[in-house]
Amino acid sequence: QVQLQQWGAGLLKPSETLSLTCAVYGGSFSDFYWTWIRQPPGKGLECIGEIHHSGSSNYSPSLRSRVTMSIDTSKKQFSLRLSSVTAADTAVYYCARGVSASPKSYMDVWGKGTTVIVSS
Amino acid sequence: SSETTQDPAVSVALGQTVRITCQGDSLRTSYASWYQQKPGQAPVLVIYGKNNRPSGEIPDRFSCASSGSTASLTITGAQAEDEADYYCNSRDSNGNWVFGGGTKLTVL
Numbered sequence: 001q002v003q004l005q006q007w008g009a010g011l012l013k014p015s016e017t018l019s020l021t022c023a024v025y026g027g028s029f030s031d032f033y034w035t036w037i038r039q040p041p042g043k044g045l046e047c048i049g050e051i052h053h054s055g056s057s058n059y060s061p062s063l064r065s066r067v068t069m070s071i072d073t074s075k076k077q078f079s080l081r082l083s084s085v086t087a088a089d090t091a092v093y094y095c096a097r098g099v100s101a102s103p104k105s106y107m108d109v110w111g112k113g114t115t116v117i118v119s120s
Numbered sequence: 121s122s123e124t125t126q127d128p129a130v131s132v133a134l135g136q137t138v139r140i141t142c143q144g145d146s147l148r149t150s151y152a153s154w155y156q157q158k159p160g161q162a163p164v165l166v167i168y169g170k171n172n173r174p175s176g177e178i179p180d181r182f183s184c185a186s187s188g189s190t191a192s193l194t195i196t197g198a199q200a201e202d203e204a205d206y207y208c209n210s211r212d213s214n215g216n217w218v219f220g221g222g223t224k225l226t227v228l
Contacts, residue, residue, distance in 0.1 A: 035217065045155075045163065045207050047217035058215055094162055098217070104169035105211045106153035110162040 002027035004111035006095045008080075012118045018082040022095030022111055023075070029053055033098030034071065034078040035107060038091040046091075050098055051078055085118045092116075124152075124208060126220040132198045133228050140193045142208030142220045150210040152191035154184060157205045157222075166206070167193065195225075203227040 008020035022034070036048040049059035051069040059067045068081045082089060093114050096107040124144030132138035142152055153168035167173050167184045181196045191210075195202055208220040 037217075037219075044222040045157075045209075045219040047209075047219060050217065060216060100211070103149060104151040104153070104172075105209075105217070106165055106168035107155075107163075107209070107217075108165045108168075108174060110164070113162050 002097065002109045004095050004097065004109055006093075006111040006114050008093075008114055008116070010115055010117060012085050012116065014086050014118060014120055015084055016118075018085050018089065018093075018116055019079065020093055020095070020114055020116075021077055021079045023077045024097070025076075029073055029076045033100055034069075035096045035098045036069065036080045037094045037096055037107075038089075039094070039113075040088075040091045048080065048082070048093075087118050090116065090118050124210065124218050124220040126206075126208060126223045128221065129224045129226070131226040131228055132195070134200060135197055137194065137196045138198055138225065140195075140206050140223045140225065142191045142193075143189055144210070144212075144218065144220070145189055146210045146212040146218055147186060147189050147191050149213070151186060152184065152208045152210045154182075154193045155207045155209065156202075157207065163207065198225075198227050200227050 003025045006022040030053045033050040035050040051057040051071050057069050066083045071078045095111040097109040098107050126142050151169045154166045155163035156166045157163040183194045185192050205222050207222045212218050
């Protein structure tokens with residue numbers, strides 16, 4: 001059974017860089033879109049972006065200027081960096097496994113989430 | 121537009137049938153997937169594509185359908201444990217994942 005385990009700093013100051021990593025246990029690392037999603041307190045889900053095992057990535061237009069995703073296939077890990085954070089970036093951040101076989105796409109495995117608070 | 125919209129809240133009597141809908145242009149060319157989220161927990165994939173449920177995990181009272189720019193999730197015989205937030209998701213024409221705003225389901 002595939003599991004995602006995520007970790008990273010939970011408390012940041014404004015202007016710092018958020019850094020999270022997600023490790024994949026069990027199952028294949030190839031042919032999936034490894035995604036990051038966030039959820040501000042009391043609000044809905046927002047997809048930050050994805051990175052394919054090949055290294056190609058696709059970021060949300062609203063966050064593209066501040067987001068970098070990377071992947072380490074040897075460790076079966078993928079990472080998120082979000083620069084210049086503000087209080088608006090306070091959220092629970094999830095990693096997830098995305099499957100795309102047009103016209104159907106879905107995220108079938110999720111990490112437990114990491115709470116990130118941005119406060120001075 | 122790549123936005124998808126959902127009704128913010130829906131209620132259903134215990135044992136009755138409820139439909140949760142999602143509307144958006146992306147749904148004309150991409151199937152929706154649906155996620156259940158309970159307080160303090162990560163979302164869980166409930167159903168996707170043409171009525172596909174993750175094997176062995178999701179009861180068959182959950183089903184989905186799509187028509188034009190509208191996708192729907194139906195719960196036939198809602199149970200107390202179905203009370204949760206439900207989100208639809210799809211890919212837009214640029215390949216971006218797009219979530220609906222979520223629907224809070226209350227089981228009365």
